[in-house]
Amino acid sequence: xxxxxxxxxxxxxxxxxxxxxxxxxxxxxxxxxxxxxxxxxxxxxxxxxxxxxxxxxxxxxxxxxxxxxxxxxxxxxxxxxxxxxxxxxxxxxxxxxxxxxxxxxxxxxxxxxxxxxxxxxxxxxxxxxxxxxxxxxxxxxxxxxxxxxxxxxxxxxxxxxxxxxxxxxxxxxxxxxxxxxxxxxxxxxxxxxxxxxxxxxxxxxxxxxxxxxxxxxxxxxxxxxxxxxxxxxxxxxxxxxxxxxxxxxxxxxxxxxxxxxxxxxxxxxxxxxxxxxxxxxxxxxxxxxxxxxxxxxxxxxxxxxxxxxxxxxxxxxxxxxxxxxxxxxxxxxxxxxxxxxxxxxxxxxxxxxxxxxxxxxxxxxxxxxxxxxxxxxxxxxxxxxxxxxxxxxxxxxxxxxxxxxxxxxxxxxxxxxxxxxxxxxxxxxxxxxxxxxxxxxxxxxxxxxxxxxxxxxxxxxxxxxxxxxxxxxxxxxxxxxxxxxxxxxxxxxxxxxxxxxxxxxxxxxxxxxxxxxxxxxxxxxxxxxxxxxxxxxxxxxxxxxxxxxxxxxxxxxxxxxxxxxxxxxxxxxxxxxxxxxxxxxxxxxxxxxxxxxxxxxxxxxxxxxxxxxxxxxxxxxxxxxxxxxxxxxxxxxxxxxxxxxxxxxxxxxxxxxxxxxxxxxxxxxxxxxxxxxxxxxxxxxxxxxxxxxxxxxxxxxxxxxxxxxxxxxxxxxxxxxxxxxxxxxxxxxxxxxxxxxxxxxxxxxxxxxxxxxxxxxxxxxxxxxxxxxxxxxxxxxxxxxxxxxxxxxxxxxxxxxxxxxxxxxxxxxxxxxxxxxxxxxxxxxxxxxxxxxxxxxxxxxxxxxxxxxxxxxxxxxxxxxxxxxxxxxxxxxxxxx
Numbered sequence: 001x002x003x004x005x006x007x008x009x010x011x012x013x014x015x016x017x018x019x020x021x022x023x024x025x026x027x028x029x030x031x032x033x034x035x036x037x038x039x040x041x042x043x044x045x046x047x048x049x050x051x052x053x054x055x056x057x058x059x060x061x062x063x064x065x066x067x068x069x070x071x072x073x074x075x076x077x078x079x080x081x082x083x084x085x086x087x088x089x090x091x092x093x094x095x096x097x098x099x100x101x102x103x104x105x106x107x108x109x110x111x112x113x114x115x116x117x118x119x120x121x122x123x124x125x126x127x128x129x130x131x132x133x134x135x136x137x138x139x140x141x142x143x144x145x146x147x148x149x150x151x152x153x154x155x156x157x158x159x160x161x162x163x164x165x166x167x168x169x170x171x172x173x174x175x176x177x178x179x180x181x182x183x184x185x186x187x188x189x190x191x192x193x194x195x196x197x198x199x200x201x202x203x204x205x206x207x208x209x210x211x212x213x214x215x216x217x218x219x220x221x222x223x224x225x226x227x228x229x230x231x232x233x234x235x236x237x238x239x240x241x242x243x244x245x246x247x248x249x250x251x252x253x254x255x256x257x258x259x260x261x262x263x264x265x266x267x268x269x270x271x272x273x274x275x276x277x278x279x280x281x282x283x284x285x286x287x288x289x290x291x292x293x294x295x296x297x298x299x300x301x302x303x304x305x306x307x308x309x310x311x312x313x314x315x316x317x318x319x320x321x322x323x324x325x326x327x328x329x330x331x332x333x334x335x336x337x338x339x340x341x342x343x344x345x346x347x348x349x350x351x352x353x354x355x356x357x358x359x360x361x362x363x364x365x366x367x368x369x370x371x372x373x374x375x376x377x378x379x380x381x382x383x384x385x386x387x388x389x390x391x392x393x394x395x396x397x398x399x400x401x402x403x404x405x406x407x408x409x410x411x412x413x414x415x416x417x418x419x420x421x422x423x424x425x426x427x428x429x430x431x432x433x434x435x436x437x438x439x440x441x442x443x444x445x446x447x448x449x450x451x452x453x454x455x456x457x458x459x460x461x462x463x464x465x466x467x468x469x470x471x472x473x474x475x476x477x478x479x480x481x482x483x484x485x486x487x488x489x490x491x492x493x494x495x496x497x498x499x500x501x502x503x504x505x506x507x508x509x510x511x512x513x514x515x516x517x518x519x520x521x522x523x524x525x526x527x528x529x530x531x532x533x534x535x536x537x538x539x540x541x542x543x544x545x546x547x548x549x550x551x552x553x554x555x556x557x558x559x560x561x562x563x564x565x566x567x568x569x570x571x572x573x574x575x576x577x578x579x580x581x582x583x584x585x586x587x588x589x590x591x592x593x594x595x596x597x598x599x600x601x602x603x604x605x606x607x608x609x610x611x612x613x614x615x616x617x618x619x620x621x622x623x624x625x626x627x628x629x630x631x632x633x634x635x636x637x638x639x640x641x642x643x644x645x646x647x648x649x650x651x652x653x654x655x656x657x658x659x660x661x662x663x664x665x666x667x668x669x670x671x672x673x674x675x676x677x678x679x680x681x682x683x684x685x686x687x688x689x690x691x692x693x694x695x696x697x698x699x700x701x702x703x704x705x706x707x708x709x710x711x712x713x714x715x716x717x718x719x720x721x722x723x724x725x726x727x728x729x730x731x732x733x734x735x736x737x738x739x740x741x742x743x744x745x746x747x748x749x750x751x752x753x754x755x756x757x758x759x760x761x762x763x764x765x766x767x768x769x770x771x772x773x774x775x776x777x778x779x780x781x782x783x784x785x786x787x788x789x790x791x792x793x794x795x796x797x798x799x800x801x802x803x804x805x806x807x808x809x810x811x812x813x814x815x816x817x818x819x820x821x822x823x824x825x826x827x828x829x830x831x832x833x834x835x836x837x838x839x840x841x842x843x844x845x846x847x848x849x850x851x852x853x854x855x856x857x858x859x860x861x862x863x864x865x866x867x868x869x870x871x872x873x874x875x876x877x878x879x880x881x
Contacts, residue, residue: 006608007590008653010637012620016381016646019043019052020321020346024066031312035075036346037063042077049380050344054095060086065111076120078108085124089134101137104128110152115159123150129166131178143176145183151193158203165206167194173208175223185223189216196238200268207270209238215272217284229282233274237305241269245311250328251281254336273316275301279338313341321346343383345374351640354627355399357407357423361631364638365409367394373411375423389428391415398452400444402466410452412439418454420479432464432479441495448501451482455492455506461485463526485528487514498546504528505553507541513555515567532570536563542584549592556583562597576607578614585628589635598625598639620647667693687719691727696734700747707750716754725767732773739780
């Protein structure tokens with residue numbers, strides 16, 4: 001049998017995080033992203049796959065209001081910090097706060113941006129409605145009049161109309177004129193808080209929905225009530241259906257087909273959503289056209305609904321933080337209906353268990369701290385559907401494909417029951433009643449797949465038969481228990497069934513694990529006989545699993561260890577230590593030669609059994625990891641825990657090995673290309689290659705060569721011109737390191753000198769991250785310049801001293817040479833002109849002085865060449881620095 005290659009590394013390639021905790025959200029103008037409030041953070045979420053593009057730390061308390069500018073360049077947020085509402089403006093390109101100011105004396109409840117993008121309206125719990133200048137951050141209008149919390153605010157969609165609408169929990173709507181700076185109308189037909197407002201396409205009808213279960217249509221010509229539509233449901237949202245949208249066309253086609261509306265009749269179609277989880281479609285005459293109970297899997301109703309831009313359908317948000325995307329079905333022969341096209345789950349709360357649903361590993365069944373099982377599509381990380389039936393939170397689940405091809409899910413819950421689900425039919429097909437406490441562990445048989453076992457806090461293990469499950473049942477059948485046993489003294493935390501279906505292993509809070517043999521008495525009953533008990537852990541056991549190839553069991557415990565036990569004699573074969581907290585899940589990999597573990601420390605660890613070592617540790621979670629799923633086909637990992645995060649991992653061993661080989665081959669070829677460029681004196685190309693290969697030592701050698709060859713300055717200029725901004729930033733990083741060493745700083749200063757001669761400082765400072773590098777260059781450069789100044793000062797002092805000692809001749813300036821020429825020409829005004837004899841005498845004196853000077857030079861070992869060398873040092877220093 002061929003041995004599989006050991007896994008060396010896993011990579012997290014997808015992650016589903018909590019991005020919405022309830023409250024405000026804002027949809028972009030093209031529907032590509034959604035800005036969601038998540039506690040004290042703002043998360044920008046891709047509406048396609050629920051991936052978090054960025055997270056903004058608002059630092060202003062819990063987010064209470066959000067709004068986007070129409071061009072999606074600015075995001076406005078308001079947070080509940082103490083008793084005041086702080087308004088912040090965010091740039092969505094840099095995700096930095098441009099400005100902020102104090103808005104209200106109490107939390108801000110509503111926010112809206114004007115169509116021009118220049119004004120921002122806010123409504124607060126201080127009963128006020130304020131309008132702000134976006135660029136200046138000052139208040140332009142201050143409106144008072146509400147006698148309760150102003151819950152919502154909205155500008156008229158027509159930018160030419162200067163009207164502002166505000167709703168309050170005093171059951172009134174006020175209309176404010178921005179030019180007149182006053183309230184022009186107070187609409188008071190509601191009997192409860194106003195929850196939502198909408199304007200018709202023609203701009204002359206206002207629709208308001210309230211928690212008094214009615215929608216009121218108002219005429220904006222005279223602010224009179226046109227009609228009242230009773231909905232018999234507490235409403236949270238009202239939306240106008242655009243006349244040219246797929247909604248309107250589909251609805252009109254169905255109405256004409258069923259002759260529910262006369263051809264030629266006109267009116268306003270609108271949608272309402274409320275706490276019952278029902279979407280209703282109405283017309284302006286008050287006729288309910290459709291009532292659709294489409295809140296699949298949510299029992300908490302809707303909190304908001306919006307018509308998506310660019311005819312992308314309807315978005316409804318549920319009270320359990322789900323974003324549901326609907327569009328009308330194309331088949332209109334029987335009935336008009338909405339289909340759920342996408343479901344994004346904003347928060348999974350605490351994830352308790354997970355398993356792959358099929359062998360292709362396309363779907364993942366997830367149990368959260370809710371009464372539902374959510375099934376996720378791995379490719380898009382979106383929730384495909386959910387299964388509801390339990391009355392309390394689900395703690396454990398397992399999946400299998402039955403002998404007749406059905407995909408089954410079994411769940412255990414705090415309601416003391418187990419349920420069997422058919423994933424294709426999306427319904428419960430079996431109910432197991434018999435446990436008296438919380439069911440904390442379930443497991444399907446591995447070979448025959450015709451039974452499953454369950455373990456409970458009541459210390460009982462039960463065996464359940466799958467007999468009687470068929471495709472034609474409409475109601476869940478009562479599952480039959482084939483046998484049971486109570487092998488532990490405390491809660492049963494985990495169960496596992498051997499690959500041959502003959503053994504069952506249970507792990508308990510009593511610090512022991514027990515292996516039981518399944519002995520069949522007859523077709524309807526089995527006995528569970530204890531074979532061996534594993535004793536050695538110091539805390540409760542949270543996970544057990546049979547080896548796929550050996551007669552041993554692996555256990556994970558709250559004592560921070562993982563142990564492997566022999567089934568034959570119950571001895572501990574190996575103990576693995578490395579986690580800093582309880583180990584909660586463990587599973588075999590690579591045909592039993594490796595295993596993966598995760599724990600309460602938020603770490604995932606990859607182990608090799610033969611060497612007894614941990615070869616990789618991953619820290620992608622922020623809290624306990626309760627759930628671990630391993631794919632049978634690709635051995636892909638999925639982890640989830642208390643932080644409501646789901647991480648998907650794939651084996652990157654082969655990919656990394658191939659990538660390393662490819663990089664090594666590329667480095668060899670590029671290195672040879674670099675050497676050829678150096679031999680051909682193509683320094684521009686050589687510098688470019690050295691930067692691409694990230695070889696700072698070779699780069700230093702190239703610049704040193706250019707520094708020595710002053711005549712090739714054009715090549716370094718060409719090389720610097722050819723660099724991109726990222727490469728320029730990388731080069732300055734290397735220069736900063738070179739500049740810290742005195743034996744390398746001359747090359748660093750040379751590169752800086754050439755760079756600042758080529759590019760203006762205003763252009764260099766625009767490179768992202770360059771400011772930090774320049775700050776690191778300045779102190780060392782100042783130190784080098786100070787050292788050069790001291791060197792020049794000392795050289796000048798040495799020249800002066802040697803000149804004074806007549807060891808070297810003083811430097812003759814241009815003025816001195818002119819004076820000497822005047823003396824020699826005999827044009828001295830104070831004395832007679834020199835004669836020929838005087839010239840001879842002067843010449844003799846000069847020769848005598850030269851002989852004395854040469855004697856002194858020989859005595860002190862100095863020469864004129866030494867003076868020249870000092871001058872050359874000074875000149876070289878001044879040129880380099």
